[in-house]
Amino acid sequence: MSPVLxxxxxxxxxxxxxxxxxxxxxxRTVRESWVMSVTLCTSALVLLLTAFAPAAGxxxxxxxxxxxxxxxxxxxxxxxxxxVGVLWPxxxxxxxxxxxxxxxxxxxxxxxxxxxGVVVGIATxxxxxxxxxxxxxxxxxxxxxxxxxMDGKARHAGRTYILYSMTGAALAFAAMVFLYHYGTLDFRxxxxxxxxLTQGHEDLLRGVFLLGFFGFGVKAAVWPAHVxxxxxxxxxxxVSALLxxxxxxxxxxxxxxxxxxxxxxxxxxxxxxxxWVMMGFCCFTIVFGSAMSWRMQHLKRRLAYSTVSNLSYxxxxxxxxxxxxxxxxxxxxSAHSVFKIILFFCAGAVLCQSGREYVFELxxxxxxxPLTFAAFTVASLGLIGIPPFAGFFSKWAIAEAAVSLDHPLxxxxxxxxxxxxxxxxxxxxxxxxxxxFPTKGQSSEVRANEAYTEAGWRMKxxxxxxxxxxxxxxxxxxxxxxxLSACVG
Amino acid sequence: xxxxxxxxxxxxxxxxxxxxxxxxxxxxxxxxxxxxxxxxxxxxxxxxxVGSGLxxxxxxxxxxxxxxxxxxxxxxxxxxxxxxxxxxxxxxxYNLHDRKQGRFNACFLLTxxxxxxxxxxxxxxxxxxxxxxxxxxxxxxxxHEGTDESMKAALTYLGYSLFGAALVLFGFFYTGxxxxxxxxxxxxxxxxxxxxxxxxxLAAIFCLLLGFACKAGMVPLHQWLPVAHPVAPAPASAxxxxxxxxxGVLGILRTVYYVVGAEALRGTWVQTAMTALAxxxxxxGSMLAYKERLLKRRLAWSTVSQVxxxxxxxxxxxxTGFVGGIQQAVFHAVSKTAxxxxxxxxxxxxxxTMVHELTGLGKRMPLVFGCFTFASLSLVGIPPFAGFVSKWGLATGGLQVYGSAGALGAAVLLVxxxxxxxxxxxxxxxGCTEDGDFSRPLEPGWKMLLPLLLLALxxxxxxxxxxxxxxxxxxxxxxxxxxxxx
Numbered sequence: 001m002s003p004v005l006x007x008x009x010x011x012x013x014x015x016x017x018x019x020x021x022x023x024x025x026x027x028r029t030v031r032e033s034w035v036m037s038v039t040l041c042t043s044a045l046v047l048l049l050t051a052f053a054p055a056a057g058x059x060x061x062x063x064x065x066x067x068x069x070x071x072x073x074x075x076x077x078x079x080x081x082x083x084v085g086v087l088w089p090x091x092x093x094x095x096x097x098x099x100x101x102x103x104x105x106x107x108x109x110x111x112x113x114x115x116x117g118v119v120v121g122i123a124t125x126x127x128x129x130x131x132x133x134x135x136x137x138x139x140x141x142x143x144x145x146x147x148x149x150m151d152g153k154a155r156h157a158g159r160t161y162i163l164y165s166m167t168g169a170a171l172a173f174a175a176m177v178f179l180y181h182y183g184t185l186d187f188r189x190x191x192x193x194x195x196x197l198t199q200g201h202e203d204l205l206r207g208v209f210l211l212g213f214f215g216f217g218v219k220a221a222v223w224p225a226h227v228x229x230x231x232x233x234x235x236x237x238x239v240s241a242l243l244x245x246x247x248x249x250x251x252x253x254x255x256x257x258x259x260x261x262x263x264x265x266x267x268x269x270x271x272x273x274x275x276w277v278m279m280g281f282c283c284f285t286i287v288f289g290s291a292m293s294w295r296m297q298h299l300k301r302r303l304a305y306s307t308v309s310n311l312s313y314x315x316x317x318x319x320x321x322x323x324x325x326x327x328x329x330x331x332x333x334s335a336h337s338v339f340k341i342i343l344f345f346c347a348g349a350v351l352c353q354s355g356r357e358y359v360f361e362l363x364x365x366x367x368x369x370p371l372t373f374a375a376f377t378v379a380s381l382g383l384i385g386i387p388p389f390a391g392f393f394s395k396w397a398i399a400e401a402a403v404s405l406d407h408p409l410x411x412x413x414x415x416x417x418x419x420x421x422x423x424x425x426x427x428x429x430x431x432x433x434x435x436x437f438p439t440k441g442q443s444s445e446v447r448a449n450e451a452y453t454e455a456g457w458r459m460k461x462x463x464x465x466x467x468x469x470x471x472x473x474x475x476x477x478x479x480x481x482x483x484l485s486a487c488v489g
Numbered sequence: 490x491x492x493x494x495x496x497x498x499x500x501x502x503x504x505x506x507x508x509x510x511x512x513x514x515x516x517x518x519x520x521x522x523x524x525x526x527x528x529x530x531x532x533x534x535x536x537x538x539v540g541s542g543l544x545x546x547x548x549x550x551x552x553x554x555x556x557x558x559x560x561x562x563x564x565x566x567x568x569x570x571x572x573x574x575x576x577x578x579x580x581x582x583y584n585l586h587d588r589k590q591g592r593f594n595a596c597f598l599l600t601x602x603x604x605x606x607x608x609x610x611x612x613x614x615x616x617x618x619x620x621x622x623x624x625x626x627x628x629x630x631x632x633h634e635g636t637d638e639s640m641k642a643a644l645t646y647l648g649y650s651l652f653g654a655a656l657v658l659f660g661f662f663y664t665g666x667x668x669x670x671x672x673x674x675x676x677x678x679x680x681x682x683x684x685x686x687x688x689x690x691l692a693a694i695f696c697l698l699l700g701f702a703c704k705a706g707m708v709p710l711h712q713w714l715p716v717a718h719p720v721a722p723a724p725a726s727a728x729x730x731x732x733x734x735x736x737g738v739l740g741i742l743r744t745v746y747y748v749v750g751a752e753a754l755r756g757t758w759v760q761t762a763m764t765a766l767a768x769x770x771x772x773x774g775s776m777l778a779y780k781e782r783l784l785k786r787r788l789a790w791s792t793v794s795q796v797x798x799x800x801x802x803x804x805x806x807x808x809t810g811f812v813g814g815i816q817q818a819v820f821h822a823v824s825k826t827a828x829x830x831x832x833x834x835x836x837x838x839x840x841x842t843m844v845h846e847l848t849g850l851g852k853r854m855p856l857v858f859g860c861f862t863f864a865s866l867s868l869v870g871i872p873p874f875a876g877f878v879s880k881w882g883l884a885t886g887g888l889q890v891y892g893s894a895g896a897l898g899a900a901v902l903l904v905x906x907x908x909x910x911x912x913x914x915x916x917x918x919x920g921c922t923e924d925g926d927f928s929r930p931l932e933p934g935w936k937m938l939l940p941l942l943l944l945a946l947x948x949x950x951x952x953x954x955x956x957x958x959x960x961x962x963x964x965x966x967x968x969x970x971x972x973x974x975x
Contacts, residue, residue, distance in 0.1 A: 386625075403662070422654075425647075426651060429625075430644065441637060478551070
């Protein structure tokens, strides 16, 4: 298989999106078929790359000795590519219906499509420099999407987003400079530092790793850099769903996985203060995110805080610095992506059909939108981790990995997972139960309003596909976990 | 044959429960409802008759669903099926004019499925799964009335249950490391790694037990009981009180005797702490029941107290206490179902809910008050009614195991028994002696009376012929502890 396909998968959506900026497609049918065909072609390429990863990489040239644009597909790339390749077309299908209620569709789909290319670039980046480049590009590409509404709230969210992202990128840049100086930027499992140069500077490098962790941790919403994520929930729902639950935040997690396992290497970090700091912040973010989520009455913000918490589950798995930890992290990354995108889509469908966005406005709505809330229920059970849903197994694997450290923080990590699972149960079920079973006072108003109906066929199709996908992930969790551990290393 | 019967005992309530939502005709739905409940009981009995052992394993990779039944499983399954049948028949008349009767029937059957699954679970994973199912499926029974108060009560129930489940999960996670297997094996399988990390292992086991004790209504996680029971319809309260709390008891029994093993816990702080909490609960529950004036909440507090008798027996880790505990679990389940159904009959016929409003009602509904008195006598433990032998076993077991501290335990049991008499007997006495309006009989229909009479009869029979049940409990005690009883 030719490595040129990687370039094709990156450039196709980038150029396809840019074309829409240059030549606005005003006619809806034309625009939708254009976007859909570009996305489907890209997904086909991406899934091909996932299935048959080309052994060779692709080097596009360098701007300075050691700073090259290089792309290749390895195990970790395949996991990320698989996730976005499957979810992106479904999200596009959903967006067509959702965005027909909004303005500026042409611009929206242009940037949305371009983002796909950038995310593929992040997934396939062969060294830290390429990763960093795509990472910055991702910030710029998604900014117009966050600010789409262009009202005060959206501009504020955009400002917050750019401020946090740029600060994070600056920290990550500093870490990259040290990496360049003490070894290579190429990704090598086990670390790319030069042993001779590192000698005597271990603690310095561990500190630098933490800089990188917090830098890339901005997109992964590690406390205290999580603030932008709930604020960004003013963006149109497809953005919240695909970008702020799957692609962008997972890009942050992915970058941390890269620098931990492929740049600095677990040998340097295992058992050091850097590992304990990383674990500590992850544990705190897990509980903090869930607790905030429980407090939030705005449904999309509640889900956003839930994402904050769940991203740190993944990072907690990664912070164990073992292959078991990494594969547990990847399992939760896959499971969480599927469940969270469903939850956001449901919130969006409710917003579209009834204009309701607060949790206390939802009682009784489950009767009028049964499919939407059925999807919400399935995804919630998965997220809470009720067996036999995949969430149970992925959290179990993370806890197993954390405890195998035989360190007090491992027990703290396990306890944080449990506390967070309890809170997740509370904040999700408190949405579902009143939606299906309103009390006497609440039910009459919703029941009387005939305008509240199920969404159109495109949203419904997206829901059905995603429910099937989440059931598939849950019941095929053993082969999935096996495949993911094969991707590690 | 055995495997088929066991599967049917779980599948019949599951499938008919789902079907309930689809049937529109109330009459045919109710017939199917009773048939399903009766069929479940028949299958459970037949399965117990035919055999025991592992029946089905569904491998999930990291975990496996293991179903099967041993003596404990059969005992609890038959008990649950019987009580569900009684409460189910009762609910037909109780919910007669309820528009949401279909939903009630569906959730009722699905809850039965969950508790049957619990009885037939053969490892912790399966047990945990059924336990979560039970919480979620029984929740609609609590908020059935649809009032704001009932929704709040249901959310309280959910919150406590999820918290308990989280504790269980934490303990489950560590027992997976500190035991050879989380399958239920007689005598448990605590391993060398557990011995090496003893403080952590004990803390984890404590969490596991405390999590299950939440459903059993033990202090400090008992608060949901007095909130959830009064707002639920009476048949649902009966099930919550008799069966759901016993699911917590079953969880503790399985953990102590089948996962960790009594040997590993004997003499540790976990045993001391759990015993102390159980005794505190026995006392506190009775006191608060004595003070309470709303009939159903009084019964709920009584459940808090009485279920902890069972836990006191189980945590003695001796055959005598164990036998007493099992007997108490069975007796309490039967008598508390009877009491709640009596309360339901009174509410249904008179709409009176406070204890002081019941004056003189006994003469107008003699059969209901007769059953109430039978169940009260049994709960207090007056021979020849059922409760006596179990409490005797619990007290003597405590004396054997704890010595002088056991005397304290016996004293608490005695005080609690006096309080039990103090909060139950006045209801009968005022109901029957004081003047009232006797002009019109208020006795309910046969669908309500039949289960009541059946339960009262069962209490009398169990009290007079104690040998079969105690023999059965002895058997379990011997198997699970591998200690020859004295």
